[in-house]
Amino acid sequence: MxxxxxxxxxxxxxxxxxxxxxxxxxxxxxxxxxxxxxxxxxxxxxxxxxxxxxxxxxxxxxxxxxxxxxxxxxxxxxxxxxxxxxxxxxxxxxxxxxxxxxxxxxxxxxxxxxxERDLIAERTRAGLEAARARGRQGGRPRMDQKKIDAAIALYETQKYTIREITEETGVSKAKLYQALKENKNQKS
Missing domain, CATH: 3.40.50.1390 (Resolvase, N-terminal catalytic domain)
Structure with a gap:
């Protein structure tokens, strides 16, 4: 064996x-x-x-x-x-x-x-429903649009690195690229 x-x-x-x-x-x-x-x-x-x-x-x-x-x-x-x-x-x-x-x-x-897995999933669903009933929403809080606009403006000047922009505005690199892509699609 x-x-x-x-x-x-x-x-x-x-x-x-x-x-x-x-x-x-x-x-x-x-x-x-x-x-x-x-x-x-x-x-x-x-x-x-x-x-x-x-x-x-x-x-x-x-x-x-x-x-x-x-x-x-x-x-x-x-x-x-x-x-x-x-x-x-x-x-x-x-x-x-x-x-x-x-x-x-x-x-x-x-x-x-x-x-056990089903019970965990059931408790999770119940917890989310209870939170929604109290007006809470899941997920990340929305990023302030003013910060995003400031980050885009800094990016468009081509004077700052991505790291400098993210440190200055607090907008993550991923969020900045997402906003730039959305901006480009809106202009097209």
Whole structure:
């Protein structure tokens, strides 16, 4: 039984180090690494990992949520692994499908994991609705148009660098470029 690891983080700025250390400690002979959102169904390294696995191998992950974010996806994956004779080991969730209890725990934890995400989303929606009912709006506060106009005027003089303009007016570089683009489109 060969142990094959799969490590995933959602963004390129995050580190895989902790997961890789745990997978190596668990005895993985090969580790597939990915920096993709779990919501994304197109994860090339997961596909490569699944293609690499053979009957009798064990897929090892740090946590179940590294494989997928929905119960449906996790159960589909577990059924695919089971049909190929591949077991699953989740280090943090203490799930080992080589045992009957491990298989049952896997399915129960997948359901609980999805329920937790749904509850968080529900609480977030309720909080936003309550804030709107009190007259609060989400997002960044609107930039003062006078500051934007001043930044554009300074830019058009061609005497100042972007950094000098942003420091002087408080208008961000991105906002300045956005305003310049809008200005250009209005003149066209």
């Amino acid at each position: 060969t142990k094959i690891g799969y490590a995933r983080v959602s963004t390129t700025g995050q580190s895989l180090d902790m997961q890789i250390d745990a997978l190596e400690k668990a005895g993985c002979e090969r580790i597939f690494e990915e920096k993709e959102s779990g919501a994304n169904d197109n994860r090339p390294q997961l596909a490569n990992c699944l293609d690499y696995l053979r009957k009798g191998d064990i897929l090892v992950v740090y946590k179940l949520d590294r494989l997928g974010r929905s119960t449906k996806k996790l159960i589909e994956l577990s059924e695919e692994l089971e049909s190929k004779g591949i077991e699953l080991l989740s280090i943090r969730d203490s799930i080992d499908t080589t045992t009957v209890v491990g298989k049952a725990m896997f399915k129960m934890l997948a359901v609980l994991s999805e329920m």
